[in-house]
Every structure is written in C-alpha cells, then in structure tokens.
Amino acid sequence: MKCRHCHERPVSRSRGLCWKCFYQPSIRAQYPSTSKFARRGEGIGCIQAPLPAFPTTAMPGTPAKITVLAERARLKQSLWHPEDATDVSPASSVPRAG
Numbered sequence: 859m860k861c862r863h864c865h866e867r868p869v870s871r872s873r874g875l876c877w878k879c880f881y882q883p884s885i886r887a888q889y890p891s892t893s894k895f896a897r898r899g900e901g902i903g904c905i906q907a908p909l910p911a912f913p914t915t916a917m918p919g920t921p922a923k924i925t926v927l928a929e930r931a932r933l934k935q936s937l938w939h940p941e942d943a944t945d946v947s948p949a950s951s952v953p954r955a956g
C-alpha cells in the first residue's frame with residue numbers, strides 16, 4: 859500500500875502515511891487519524907486555541923468554574939488562562955506530618 863500523500867513510498871506510519879510524510883507536521887495535519895481509538899473533538903490536536911480575554915476568579919471544581927470552562931469551550935478558546943485562580947496554598951501554610 860502506498861502513502862496517501864506522496865503516493866510513492868510504502869505506508870509505515872499511522873494515517874496511511876510513509877515515514878517522511880508522517881513526520882512533517884503540515885502534511886500530517888491534513889490527514890485525520892483512521893484509528894477507532896483516536897481522541898476526537900474540540901480542543902484536541904496541535905492547534906493552539908486563543909487565550910481567553912481575561913482570567914477567572916472562580917476556584918477549581920466549583921460550579922462557577924465549570925460554567926466558565928463551558929463558555930470558553932463554546933467560544934473555542936483555550937480552557938485555561940495562566941492567571942486563573944488556583945487552590946494552591948503557599949508551602950508555609952501546609953501542615954507537616956511528623
């Protein structure tokens with residue numbers, strides 16, 4: 859079986875591509891996975907979604923944070939903003955066992 863892109867070399871990688879075509883990201887992106895186990899859907903792949911316009915103060919795991927994440931997914935934005943609120947405490951406030 860020949861490569862789906864160059865039609866010259868034998869298939870040796872997934873997506874029906876030869877070694878050379880598979881390892882060129884611009885070519886690989888043109889051919890979706892043919893595996894039934896492949897992850898599909900929004901936010902999966904090598905394309906970076908744009909950052910949200912502003913961070914959220916909603917804490918992780920809260921209904922407010924879930925609402926924010928759903929809205930970001932609907933707008934096809936990145937789900938996480940670098941300045942989003944976190945529930946990580948400073949190391950000095952964590953009690954030590956002992």
